[in-house]
Amino acid sequence: MAADINKIDLVIQYALLVAGEEDDFFNQQLGPIHLIKYVYLADMFYARRNQGETFTGVDWTFYNxxxxxxxVHSRVEPALVAIMANKQSFESDYGDEDWHRWNLRNERLLADKKGSLPAAITLRLDRDIHKYLKDTPSLLDYVYKTPPMIHAAPNEHLDFSLACEQMDGESDSPKLRIESLSNKKQKKFKEKMSTLREEFQKRKANKPKLVSPVEEPRHDDVFIEGVKWLESLAGDDFSSKKLTVKFSPDVWKSKTRKGEDVS
Known part of the structure; x- marks a missing residue:
């Protein structure tokens, strides 16, 4: 299956527009590294419900x-220029090429792009974008632990059929729908829920209560000595040392990396 440029552009544009729902301008800005990972996640979410077939047809590789x-990297700028997104460039702290950040807030365009994408993508991708935005370390950690990644070694092609294995028992729960909302909409929802809880507590307060007496916990010498004894079972304190650890290349295919039990 060849990569579909139009679909790649669509997901890139959609991801930026979803971030544009955030109230904080700082959170609306995404860079190429974030957008690439969101396209990957879109492909994984789609593959889960389509027998391992990706949405964009991109041949993803485990790299760095x-x-x-x-x-996908080459499509970031053309895709965002096409929707007239705002671009800001910053000098890199490492002396290499400049950093770029994009942002765009356009509710009408967002609704249009969302209507062009499968629900299998939008529901979960919205949640992840609002959760991670441009928090690079957290986003990379999350993506790294996805099934296609943990079953591959560096420079190998990713197998999206592995994503299907996690579909059993999954559903589009109300919690997932709430998490897919922007922070502003989540805040309004939580405010309404808080009001309902307050009303419930007021009604509950009018009911008779049975209070059980609670004894004060003992913090005497017996308690203190008992805590010391328990801590002593852990052994001596660790000494501070700098060590160098080398791992075999076989670690990439180990069961522990995949979260499996090892007998």
């Missing part, structure tokens, strides 16, 4: 501890 596609 994450999923990578040069095709």
């Amino acid at each position: 501890f994450g999923p990578w596609s040069q095709t």
Whole structure:
């Protein structure tokens, strides 16, 4: 299956527009590294419900501890220029090429793009975008632990059929729908829920209560000595040392990396 440029552009545009729902301008800005990972997640969510087939047809590779596609990277700027997104450039702290951040707030365009994407993508991708936004370390950690990644070694192609294995028992729960909302909408929802809880507590307060007496906990010498004894079972304190650890390349295919039990 060849990569579909139009679908790649659609997901890139959609991801930026979802971030644009945030009230804080700082949170609306995404860079290429974030957008690439959100396209990867879109492909994974789609593959879960489509027998391992991805939405974009991109051939993803395990590169530098994450999923990578040069095709997707090359489409970031054209896709965002096409919807007239705002671009800001910053000088890199590492002396290499400049950093770029994009943002765009357009509710009408967002609704249009959302209507062009499968629900299998939008519900979960919305949740992840609002959760991670441009928090690079957290986003990379989350993506790194997805099934196609933990079953691959560096420079290998990713197998999205592995994502289907996690579908059993999954459902589009109310909690997932709430998490897919922007922070502003989640805040309004929580305020309404808080009001309902207050009303419930007021009604509950009018009912007779049975209060059980609670004894004060003992913090005497016996308690203190008991805590010391329990702590002593852990052994001596660790000494501070700097060590170098080397791992075999076989670690990439180990069962422990996949979260499986090892006998």
